[in-house]
Amino acid sequence: MKKTVSRFIKVRCPSCKNEQVIFGKVASDVKCLVCGRLIAKSTGGKTAVRARILEVLE
Numbered sequence: 001m002k003k004t005v006s007r008f009i010k011v012r013c014p015s016c017k018n019e020q021v022i023f024g025k026v027a028s029d030v031k032c033l034v035c036g037r038l039i040a041k042s043t044g045g046k047t048a049v050r051a052r053i054l055e056v057l058e
Helices: none
Strands: 006-012 019-023 038-041 052-057
Touching: 019 038
Parallel strands: none
Antiparallel strands: 006 019, 006 052
8 A cells, every 4th residue: 555645845925925835735725924815725635736836845
């Protein structure tokens, strides 16, 4: 059985260019800490990212 590893993702908000780190499998929607724009949406599995992914952190 293949074990999946969850990771953290560094993203940049398309509106204000704020960078923040989010979890790869969020349980609820994530908004930008500066402007409040929705940057990640919960899908019940992997996160639907609505911002630019800068880096996947180990």
